[in-house]
Amino acid sequence: MATLSTPQDELREGEEDVIEHISHEHPLTSFHVNIPNWAMCKGCWLRISGRVYGCRCCGFLLHESCARAPRVILQHPFHPQHSLTIVFDCGKGFHCQACDTEKHNYLGYYCHECQVHLDMPCASAITFPSHPFHDREHNEDGSTMIQHFSHRHPMKSLQLSSVGADIRCKVCELHISGEVYCCPECIFFLHKLCADELPQVIAHYLHPEHPLTYQGECQYRGGTFYCNCCSREYTDMPSFRCESCYFDLDPKCALQTHSAIQEGVATTIQHFIHDHPLTLYYFKPTNYYKPMKNLVFHCEACRQPMTTDGLAYCCLVCDKNNGDRFLLHQSCAHLPSGLEHPFHPQHQLKLLPRAPSAEHFYCSACHERSQGFTFYCAECEFHLDLVCASLKPTLEHHRHEHNLTYFQRSPYKYPSCNFCRRSSRIDVYCCLPCNFNLHHKCLPLPPVIEHECHPYHPLVLFSKFVLGDPNDQYCDFCEEIRNPDHGVYRCDQCWYTTHIDCVISMSEVEGNISTQFEDRRLTKLNEEIASLEETIKVMETNLEALTENLDALKVRKKRDF
Incomplete structure (x- = not known):
């Protein structure tokens, strides 16, 4: 939910600005919005934050730029021949001539003479170029005109911002921004770079x-x-x-x-997994054939669904004969036959097209079932699927001597964080050879801390610290042996050195700073003090009894003698 400031807050900042707007039946007031999650502008349907105009009763919000957009644009770069008037669609919808899409419940601009619509994002994104070309034909509005072989009409130069507008180049099919050429009559947009480099x-x-x-x-x-x-x-x-x-x-x-x-990429390869030659191919996952538009293709090597555009190798023979598409990602088609991997540093792994003894295998890193290629160690029965083979230990952390690898899902069935000891199956960093795991939330460590165990100077974080014999390193806080390859906090001036875990509590890492620190020595002293205090109480009780007996004897002495 968006957090709206109160009228009292606004009065402290200054007098509220209230406007009437065609998009809403109630007056809209300017105020500030704090956004912990998503909130959308009801004019352009883009994310909103900061200064807005809105109705607190209805939760209706507009960007300040949308609310303050001019009611009439006399000469818009996309449609300069007539003025455009701001309109608000209330559900019927309109067709934006710039991005060629239907819009519903949008602010937009409209030419009553030509019936041209522009939605608010496109109207705001399209501007005249800041640096027109002086050696080319110009319109009266100052835009540059070119005649390009890619289109039958002359095109004008425009400038597009990268925010909001969903306009694509007709050649590269990518979202278009920067310097572009446009034919408004045909809704034809072209990157300037594509126009300059496009071969005929x-x-x-x-x-x-x-x-x-x-x-x-x-x-x-x-x-x-x-x-x-x-x-x-x-x-x-x-x-x-x-x-x-x-x-x-x-x-x-x-x-x-x-x-x-x-760039030197091979157009045809002969791969050991397939009988026919494979041809370089540009893969697009959607709308292959209308009867198979919901079919998902997989790479035969990694068995991952091919869901994004990109270069791949395809068997045209199988595709032509029976409609089956044998596909390999370009990267999967050029895998090495052997691999030395930090997940299994003991032996080199050999690339196999399938598991040697079954139709599938379970990856020794992520424990997921796979029917694709495997990097395999026969001696250890170690399997690595191609997804895990692409992972590398990249994170150096003070809590462990080896670099850690990020896993979106934990590779262990019952994972336990080596710091907080809690279980979590998402967003973990692991060292597989050591079975060492850290939650993502347990990663941050402050570079400098102040701690009551050493109140004289701050303690600085170091990746490691060795003084003298590496096998004779102690923590000055708990007085236990520490690993010289692990990170420490130490004082630069006194060389006071401690385990990280001795001075950083779990509650600190989770964001709740605790002022109570567990001191094992203090606990032991407290136990000894408590024992002595109990002994003193017993002795005091005995002393009272002895004193009473002494007093009684004195009284008898005076009475009898």
């Missing part, structure tokens, strides 16, 4: 018979084509096309694979 004709290994020519518009009836690389269906999109063979590649597949070849 390429020779491509997937179709070596003929060159492929860039086509700004689809040449097929209905405006739809299938990419011969990723098999995704595209509508009203450019392509690289062979007119003789009806072979098409979408720009992203064509350019990503073409760039990889120029």
Whole structure:
């Protein structure tokens, strides 16, 4: 929940600013919002914090920039021919001409003459370029005009901020920001860099018979084509096309694979796991074929679902004959045959396409079941799946002599933190050879502390400290032997040295600083004092009895003699 400041708080900061706004039936007041979680602006639906305008009764919030947005924009860079008026959609929805998406319950701008809509994020993100090109044609509004082979209409130069607007480049399909070219009539956006580097004709290994020519518009009836690389269906999109063979590649597949070849990536490999040659391929996980749009493909090596775009190797023979896609991540296709890994430093691990004695194995690091490749030690029956093989000990911590590896889920069934002794299965750092574990929350250690065990000077954190014989190192606090390879707190001036655990309590690491420190020596002294005090009480009782007897004897003496 968002925390709203009270009117009294606002009065202390100054007089409240109250406005009427078309987006809400009640007046909106300016105030400050503290956000521990997510709260959304009801105008642009982006995260909100800081100074806002809102209705405390309804919980309705607007960014200050959205609330104070001009009611009319006389000349917007995207649609400069007419003025745009601010509007608020109350559920019917409108189509934003910049990002080409339907919007509901959004603030936006509208041209009544052309019926052009811009949502608030796009309207705010698109501006005139700050440094127009002086050697090119300019519009009256100052924007630069270019005629580029990628599009049939002249395009104007614009500047886009990276916040809010969901606009993508038609060539690289990435979110667009910075210097761009735009055809507002066709909703065609192009990175300036893509425009400068886009080739008009390429020779491509997937179709070596003929060159492929860039086509700004689809040449097929209905405006739809299938990419011969990723098999995704595209509508009203450019392509690289062979007119003789009806072979098409979408720009992203064509350019990503073409760039990889120029960097020396092999276009075809023969892998020991598969009978047919594998071809370099740009993988896109969604919308492969309409009948199989919910099908998830897996890498045959790591068995991880292929959920992101990227280079991979594919068997075109299997794909063509029976529709099965044999896929390997590019990184999984070039694994070493042997591996020395810190999770099993005793022996070298050998790469196997499958477990030697079964169809599956359980990884010795994460204990998860896998049917993919394994790095295997026959002598120790040690298996390492490819995900764990990619993990490296990267965290140096004062509590342990070896670097620790981060695991999102604990590799142990019943994990116990070596510091707080509590169990946790998420966000842990481990040293597998030593079975050493630390919770994420137990990691932070203050670099300098003050402690009552050494009130004269502060104690400084050191990764290790050895004075004299390494086998004869003691903690000055508990007077027990300490490991010379472990971190310590010590005084630079007195060389007073302690275990970390002796001066840092569990409650401190969890954020609740405790002023009570356990001192084993003090406990022992307290026990001795308590014992002596009990003895004194007994002796005092006996003394009282003896004194009474003495007094009684004195009285008898006086009476009788």
